[in-house]
Amino acid sequence: MTRTASHVVDQAQAVLDLLADKGWTIATCESLTGGLLAAALIDPPGASTVVRGGLVTYATDLKATLADVPDDLLAAKGAVSSAVALAMADGSRVRCGADVGVATTGVAGPDPVGSVPVGTAWVAVCWPGGFQAQRALHPGDRAAVRAATVEMALGLVASCLGSSPAR
């Protein structure tokens, strides 16, 4: 069975509680994690009150067509970059009508993409009080890189929301 690990469920529940406290909703835009982050967020009962939905922009061109990431930004910075991660996060909240957007992009492997090594992950969060991006290099296979990136993304959302007053 595909089941989210219990500490990730706790992390997701903490994010949902922070969102509910502020009266905010959330949306996702995922490349590296391909749907795992959205799935983690809807795991707790009651998620539907704060989770709007998300975009899985696995193919690079879908980052532009689904999430409104500018083509020239993709060309200049590459799909695995802080700028694109931030644009994906912002695009998800606009397209999904959410207050908060969170995005993941990176290289799961088994092969590097150009000069970007396997395990590279960028996560980004846009919320009514600002925006933030974070980079990591995760060890392990494709599943391990993705699982670590889901935890990293949930952690960044909690950190951003926890330090931000409601608008």
Next chain:
Amino acid sequence: MTRTASHVVDQAQAVLDLLADKGWTIATCESLTGGLLAAALIDPPGASTVVRGGLVTYATDLKATLADVPDDLLAAKGAVSSAVALAMADGSRVRCGADVGVATTGVAGPDPVGSVPVGTAWVAVCWPGGFQAQRALHPGDRAAVRAATVEMALGLVASCLGSSPAR
């Protein structure tokens, strides 16, 4: 760690192989499974050659705005119906530029939605040779219902593609 069960990985690999044989690509539109189906499809290495991406239309209105499900269809049939599942599958392949679209909608619980009982799942597939929808009533908690629906969706895709000649 969030890791897809090995038999689901095998199922996803079989779907990717069928797609590669036909030179087709795939996209998802998920409500009930909220990203788990897309995540299962991108789990095998090499997925990027056939998986385009997907939509997580968790909120009902996103089924219309992201996946082009007609509002009057949603009003007439409800979000958990064969007609809406088929429209979601078709919407995902159009929006994501894929040959095949697969969709999930249902009730994960803990509470029923109107007259629709917990565990109800509709999955639908649209491909160049036709379209098909399938209903099930899965036992268990939210995670069990979702995991069973991912397996059901991968099974339906394999069945539809296996019986369809390349265009």
